[in-house]
Amino acid sequence: MTPALTTRTRSAALLAAAILGVMVIAAISYEAFVPQRQIRHAMISLDKQDSWQAFGGTWRFADGVMTNNSDERGAKLMTGSVDWSNYSVEADVFLLGQYGDAGLIIRGNDEETGVDAYHGYMAGLRDLDNTLMMGRADYGWREYAAKTISPRVDAEQWYHLKFLAFECDFAVSATAQKGETTTIAIRDPGCIKSGRFGLKSYNTGAQWRNVEVRPATQSDLEAMIGKQQPQLAVPTRLPSGMEAAPYDRFLEPIERDLRAHRSAVNTQAISSLRLLSPEVPSSVTVQGVVTLTSPMLYIQDSTGGLAIDSSRPHAPLQIGDEVEASGDADLRDFSSELRNADIHVLWSHTPVSPVAVAASQAATGSFDAQYVEVQGRLEEKHDDGHGTEILTLEDESQSFIALVTGLGRSPHLEALKEKSKLRLRGICTVDSRYTHDLTAFALLLPSAGDIEVLEGPPWWNSAHILEVAGGVLLLALASVTGFYFVERLRMQSVLDERQRLAHEMHDTLAQSFAGLGFQLAAIREDVRDGIDIMPQLEQAQEMVRNSHEEARRSISALRPELLESAGLLSTLEMCARRIVSQSTSVEVKTASEGTVQSLPLGVSDTLLRIGYEAITNAIRHARCSRLTISLLYGSATVELIVEDDGVGFVISSDSAGFGIRGMHKRADNISAQFRIDSAPGRGTSVHVLAPIPPSLARAIARRWLVQLKVRKAQNEFTGI
Amino acid sequence: MARTIGLDLYWNGPMRDDDTHTQISLIEKSVDRGVVGVIVSPIQTLPLRTPIRKVLDQGIPVVVIDTELGIPPGPKLSYVLNDENIGGRIAARRVGLILQGKGSIAIVGIRPELKSNTLRERSFESTLSSEFPGIHVAVRRLGLSSVPQEQHNAEGLLTGSQSLDAIVALSLAATRGTYYALAEFAKVQTIKLVGFDQDLLPPIRDGGIDSVVVQNTFEIGRTAMNLMNREIQGGSGSEASVAPVLLTRDNLDSAEMRQIENMSWWSSE
Numbered sequence: 001m002t003p004a005l006t007t008r009t010r011s012a013a014l015l016a017a018a019i020l021g022v023m024v025i026a027a028i029s030y031e032a033f034v035p036q037r038q039i040r041h042a043m044i045s046l047d048k049q050d051s052w053q054a055f056g057g058t059w060r061f062a063d064g065v066m067t068n069n070s071d072e073r074g075a076k077l078m079t080g081s082v083d084w085s086n087y088s089v090e091a092d093v094f095l096l097g098q099y100g101d102a103g104l105i106i107r108g109n110d111e112e113t114g115v116d117a118y119h120g121y122m123a124g125l126r127d128l129d130n131t132l133m134m135g136r137a138d139y140g141w142r143e144y145a146a147k148t149i150s151p152r153v154d155a156e157q158w159y160h161l162k163f164l165a166f167e168c169d170f171a172v173s174a175t176a177q178k179g180e181t182t183t184i185a186i187r188d189p190g191c192i193k194s195g196r197f198g199l200k201s202y203n204t205g206a207q208w209r210n211v212e213v214r215p216a217t218q219s220d221l222e223a224m225i226g227k228q229q230p231q232l233a234v235p236t237r238l239p240s241g242m243e244a245a246p247y248d249r250f251l252e253p254i255e256r257d258l259r260a261h262r263s264a265v266n267t268q269a270i271s272s273l274r275l276l277s278p279e280v281p282s283s284v285t286v287q288g289v290v291t292l293t294s295p296m297l298y299i300q301d302s303t304g305g306l307a308i309d310s311s312r313p314h315a316p317l318q319i320g321d322e323v324e325a326s327g328d329a330d331l332r333d334f335s336s337e338l339r340n341a342d343i344h345v346l347w348s349h350t351p352v353s354p355v356a357v358a359a360s361q362a363a364t365g366s367f368d369a370q371y372v373e374v375q376g377r378l379e380e381k382h383d384d385g386h387g388t389e390i391l392t393l394e395d396e397s398q399s400f401i402a403l404v405t406g407l408g409r410s411p412h413l414e415a416l417k418e419k420s421k422l423r424l425r426g427i428c429t430v431d432s433r434y435t436h437d438l439t440a441f442a443l444l445l446p447s448a449g450d451i452e453v454l455e456g457p458p459w460w461n462s463a464h465i466l467e468v469a470g471g472v473l474l475l476a477l478a479s480v481t482g483f484y485f486v487e488r489l490r491m492q493s494v495l496d497e498r499q500r501l502a503h504e505m506h507d508t509l510a511q512s513f514a515g516l517g518f519q520l521a522a523i524r525e526d527v528r529d530g531i532d533i534m535p536q537l538e539q540a541q542e543m544v545r546n547s548h549e550e551a552r553r554s555i556s557a558l559r560p561e562l563l564e565s566a567g568l569l570s571t572l573e574m575c576a577r578r579i580v581s582q583s584t585s586v587e588v589k590t591a592s593e594g595t596v597q598s599l600p601l602g603v604s605d606t607l608l609r610i611g612y613e614a615i616t617n618a619i620r621h622a623r624c625s626r627l628t629i630s631l632l633y634g635s636a637t638v639e640l641i642v643e644d645d646g647v648g649f650v651i652s653s654d655s656a657g658f659g660i661r662g663m664h665k666r667a668d669n670i671s672a673q674f675r676i677d678s679a680p681g682r683g684t685s686v687h688v689l690a691p692i693p694p695s696l697a698r699a700i701a702r703r704w705l706v707q708l709k710v711r712k713a714q715n716e717f718t719g720i
Numbered sequence: 721m722a723r724t725i726g727l728d729l730y731w732n733g734p735m736r737d738d739d740t741h742t743q744i745s746l747i748e749k750s751v752d753r754g755v756v757g758v759i760v761s762p763i764q765t766l767p768l769r770t771p772i773r774k775v776l777d778q779g780i781p782v783v784v785i786d787t788e789l790g791i792p793p794g795p796k797l798s799y800v801l802n803d804e805n806i807g808g809r810i811a812a813r814r815v816g817l818i819l820q821g822k823g824s825i826a827i828v829g830i831r832p833e834l835k836s837n838t839l840r841e842r843s844f845e846s847t848l849s850s851e852f853p854g855i856h857v858a859v860r861r862l863g864l865s866s867v868p869q870e871q872h873n874a875e876g877l878l879t880g881s882q883s884l885d886a887i888v889a890l891s892l893a894a895t896r897g898t899y900y901a902l903a904e905f906a907k908v909q910t911i912k913l914v915g916f917d918q919d920l921l922p923p924i925r926d927g928g929i930d931s932v933v934v935q936n937t938f939e940i941g942r943t944a945m946n947l948m949n950r951e952i953q954g955g956s957g958s959e960a961s962v963a964p965v966l967l968t969r970d971n972l973d974s975a976e977m978r979q980i981e982n983m984s985w986w987s988s989e
Contacts, residue, residue, distance in 0.1 A: 056735045072735035114732035114746065140731045254922065258900035263872050322868070347868030 100204025107195035305369030419457030512547035594633030622646025808843025823885030829894025870897025
């Protein structure tokens with residue numbers, strides 16, 4: 001027992017060691033060959049959009065900055081691996097609006113579009129209460145800590161955030177450009193162990209830059225928070241501002257917000273700018289919704305649109321922002337412009353709908369600087385070499401151009417075909433900087449998505465007409481060639497048939513007439529010599545009857561419809577029975593073996609004629625009592641056998657009578673093998689083995705069958 | 721509550737207040753996940769009718785919060801509604817109290833397309849006229865969709881010729897926008913503001929906003945969960961109303977308000 005047990009134990013130990021070894025090697029290989037699962041100290045490429053996954057928001061990368069212009073609640077942009085555990089993320093963060101927060105997510109999992117729809121930790125800056133805050137989302141938000149930032153959290157100012165996760169300890173620090181560093185640390189005993197990282201904003205747009213990720217260690221954590229242990233994570237029970245004191249700090253961002261949205265009292269309608277004196281410089285304040293931001297800023301109110309020289313610094317603007325702009329009115333011939341404008345956003349997300357106008361209406365200038373929808377047929381498109389795509393369009397009597405800027409290579413634009421009918425939405429302008437005084441107006445399109453293809457180019461263009469003409473010519477040429485080819489084949493066929501008929505007549509009727517001639521000549525001699533001519537007359541009569549029979553058989557053989565309707569074997573049987581009924585009582589039998597196939601007309605016709613001949617010989621000359629007609633179908637051959645139990649004959653070179661030569665020749669014409677077996681007193685059998693030429697369908701079927709057999713053989717071999 | 725009755729919660733919502741499409745999509749996804757019940761607070765009334773009917777057709781219990789869809793409560797459908805009549809009455813009595821029964825007021829944030837808003841306005845005006853005939857409604861303004869727009873609206877009101885003693889704002893956006901305008905024109909002390917649903921607490925503590933009629937969201941949530949549990953157990957659906965409360969500087973730190981405002985319900989403890 002003991003040695004056996006020892007051996008078994010040793011084997012088990014060896015097996016366990018082997019399994020462990022394999023697991024270690026697999027783990028090392030896994031880590032080595034799946035690099036995305038490793039955290040490396042790296043700047044994160046914000047421009048590689050394929051590696052980021054957006055959950056809500058309108059994300060855009062430009063000039064090294066990732067921007068979410070949306071003030072949705074909880075827009076997320078995630079990247080990295082769900083296997084990442086101990087790491088830190090750093091980034092500069094910039095809030096675009098009030099009453100929101102923006103920051104970083106670490107250890108994120110199961111993200112979805114929605115408010116706090118993920119599992120993970122988030123830390124960020126909140127301007128509502130001037131705090132750096134941190135918490136955990138599990139499809140719902142639990143805030144663990146919020147600490148006041150010094151001096152405060154301002155929108156439109158960069159802050160540096162560092163968010164670190166090590167084991168179940170989390171630390172976040174925020175540093176203002178000219179302020180102190182604020183740090184929070186918590187310990188979450190039931191923490192989420194690993195996950196991706198991401199950017200997140202809530203209730204405001206935000207920007208991120210210099211995003212950096214690196215592995216984190218205990219010493220990295222201590223570098224942020226020192227040696228003391230983080231406080232245990234306990235959700236805060238009260239929302240911001242609920243605390244009794246101090247609350248002044250909560251009022252400050254509120255006051256900033258109300259100032260941001262405060263509007264001037266003396267705003268005037270955009271259309272009223274036309275009433276200002278062109279001689280006296282006028283400072284005006286207007287209010288409207290942004291309809292275009294590039295290449296020029298345009299706003300629109302209910303009375304009209306206005307171009308704004310937006311060279312002065314202002315907050316990033318989006319289409320749909322309601323803004324207030326104060327500046328100098330610059331009145332032009334057909335349009336106005338606001339210069340040296342100060343702009344501030346009153347509110348967002350009030351997009352203007354375009355007015356549908358005809359090109360002829362737009363050309364009047366009545367819709368200058370307004371957001372319109374126009375239809376036109378694309379005449380030409382080209383790139384000006386500076387990132388602007390210029391489309392030239394026409395609608396009835398008006399030509400106009402449409403400009404789309406800053407797109408790079410847009411697949412949508414590249415797919416547009418000339419002569420297509422398009423619907424375009426953009427700012428109508430009569431400004432000569434865009435029309436170059438070549439057209440009445442131009443359209444400035446916000447994006448390529450503002451072009452809609454109503455219908456493709458008409459099919460009847462010059463290229464297609466040329467193609468069709470060429471095609472028709474080729475078709476006619478092919479038809480004529482084909483016609484002559486077919487005609488030639490037909491003529492050849494007629495000639496072949498004529499030749500065959502000539503041979504037939506030569507072998508049958510001509511021979512009979514010649515024999516009859518000789519017989520009549522003999523009768524004439526016998527009459528002159530006074531010899532009894534009755535026997536010769538009877539012989540002549542017999543010859544005429546035979547010739548008549550021969551002619552009937554030939555005519556019958558020329559009627560392919562009989563073959564088609566009754567089939568080869570039945571036709572031969574009918575023929576045999578007809579001859580039998582005229583002469584003696586002979587038992588006629590037929591037999592068919594193999595799978596009956598449709599035969600080419602040439603083959604069946606030849607077999608029919610040879611069969612006639614053989615049957616006639618058997619009944620007329622062999623004095624047989626039994627006649628058997630057989631057709632044996634092979635995969636690529638058909639064999640006709642006509643067999644009798646008659647007197648038989650000795651086969652020799654002299655025995656080529658009885659039409660044997662004709663049968664032989666017919667067999668040769670279809671490349672068939674012809675053979676006669678006979679001996680005196682032992683009957684006669686005629687064999688014709690003809691090949692069946694493969695048709696296309698038959699060839700395909702045969703090939704499929706071969707493949708099937710090969711596959712079956714393979715399956716049998718492999719045991720499937 | 722859900723945990724005590726053995727239910728797991730999947731909580732999600734659209735990221736914009738006007739994103740009905742996403743809300744419908746979230747409902748459909750929840751059903752695909754195989755949830756045993758759906759509690760929903762519709763962003764809009766009419767577009768949610770068909771999606772909720774489809775959920776009910778699958779035999780899944782539904783509790784609708786804050787609005788009636790027009791589908792009567794039944795075996796699988798319950799409603800938990802904020803009692804707008806009481807809300808309107810509370811606001812009217814507060815205005816009557818602070819103006820001591822006489823004065824001129826404006827009503828802003830009127831949204832005829834929202835049934836709840838209409839109910840609270842009618843209840844307010846009805847109570848005001850019957851109990852405080854000395855208070856005159858001088859201006860009525862339709863509501864707008866954002867705080868800045870409401871601020872702009874209120875700026876026009878404050879620069880107009882009407883002399884006002886108080887403003888009643890019927891929505892969150894209208895309350896906050898009006899407060900901004902009052903602060904901007906330094907009239908928070910002279911024109912009292914009584915609002916609805918507003919969740920910025922510092923101005924209340926500061927006195928910038930006199931008071932806010934707030935929904936008892938804690939009680940609404942608890943009632944909804946109770947009704948859901950009853951439906952899951954095979955009980956019949958019903959309609960429940962939860963009375964709102966008046967949040968003022970004086971009761972901000974009271975036990976009742978802390979229960980409404982605190983976040984302990986989300987704790988995993």
